[in-house]
Amino acid sequence: MLILCCLLLIFATTLLQIYQSEKNYRTAAHEREEETLRRILDVAVRQVYEDIYHKTLEMGTRFIGRSDFAQAFAQAQAERQGSARLEAVLIDPFINGYVNGAFLSLEALKVYDTDWRALAIGRTASTMNIDAYRLDPGPSPVARQAMLRQGMDRLQALGGRWAGSRDAYYSLILPIGGLRLQGYLEVVINADMNLPELERLVEIPLSIHNLIKQRQIYDKSPAKEKLDHFQQIDYRIDSLRQRSLYEIRLYANVAEFDVRMRQQQTQSVLVSLLVSLTVLALVLWCLERLLVAPMRRLRSEIRGQTLDFTGEPVSTWGLLEFHDLAQGFNHLLRMAWQQQLVLEKRSITDELTQVPNRRALEQFLQAEKARAARCHDKLALLMVDIDFFKNYNDYYGHQAGDDCLREVAQLLQSALPRATDFVARYGGEEFIVVLPGTDQQGAVAVAERLLQQVREQRIAHAASEIGEYLSLSVGVGVCHSFEPGCIEQLKRHADKALYRAKHQGRDRVCVYHADDQPPA
Incomplete structure (x- = not known):
């Protein structure tokens, strides 16, 4: 027993x-x-x-390129106040349609001068009473963040999510006037129609709740009697100021x-x-x-x-x-x-040119900084800019401009002599080339090779102000010591050298000197 x-x-x-x-x-x-x-x-x-950023950027860029907008904006600037003509141009997309209209829900267009004073606004009927879009008190939260930028950063588009008094929005701030900054255009998008795309990407049923207007905007949840067979996972999307905009609930079948x-x-x-x-x-x-x-x-x-x-x-x-x-x-x-590898690869590759993007560049620079510091090596950086690219876009069209960016990216990659050299799209028509273990003389030689490679292609550029073919301007910076902040300093040096190359007539290579002035 x-x-x-x-x-x-x-x-x-x-x-x-x-x-x-x-x-x-x-x-x-x-x-x-x-x-x-x-x-x-x-x-x-x-x-x-x-995707919202790129589609909004395309829509806003084409809108800025419209002749009626340029004329109305010039008139508003001359009068230093909002004008009925500019407001009529801003309202036109809501009446006659706009680029990527099938993918974007446009809520408002707002124009500022360089001092961030609102000149005019165009909007849908649903946003007429939203406080954030009255000409007073002023810019949206995304625009306020853009106001803090300095130097060349002001010439780049800036997007972000934010909460209005009645709904959640996405704003994209675009500079007007290119390098000669004249003002800003704010494009406001409602992302409610884009978020259901998440279900296709994750391949799992989900529901989406707009926390600002307290409304279910998408619901593919299982029937109530089957909920016990599913694991519910909650996820929130926040604004720039960490306010929750949307709540997403996944239903994983277990x-x-x-x-x-x-x-x-x-x-x-x-x-x-x-x-x-x-x-x-x-x-x-x-x-x-x-x-x-x-x-x-x-x-x-x-x-x-x-x-x-x-x-x-x-x-x-x-x-x-x-x-x-x-x-x-x-x-x-x-x-x-x-699936994570595929999504991560997309996140570090520029969609247009298929070269590494800015995020991949930062990762590469940090790795090279550690290697160079460990080996007591040098690190050179080339900042490459396509001369008069805005004129090229205006003359040949945005599709030709995209083709031009792709071709230049391929030329830069093919012209680099070593497998360890790295090229990335930095933004707009700017590229950055990183040359590990390269001194100033070697970096200048590579930069001249890049310029010669583009010249030999003889890419027609009828709108260029310095010749009939496409050309590049290159700024060279070299880092010898690797204290904290050296990477940002290296980029600033190359940027200043690029500014001097443009100031001296473009289609040339300039090396950073201590007396170089920062870009205006």
């Missing part, structure tokens, strides 16, 4: 351990899935807003996973019972060898993935059931990892 009680106690303890291990495994798997889905959704949200877990748990219990009734020693050995050890290892590896998602598969040794569990979990990991 005592032996039987001991056997039952050992068996009960073993069953309890198996149950708890599988419960922890299931919990860890759900937590890992939730964390993975949050990361995927985070990348998808960035992708949606990046019913099949739970069924498999219950089936495997039942099979494990039966196997343990048969072995325990045969021999106590064999039971203990089998439980440790076939059940407890593999489960403990799986649990440890899955929890490790929860803390640091690397995409490394978990071990698949042990009983067939645990092997199937691990394979199923590994399949989920591979899918999530591959």
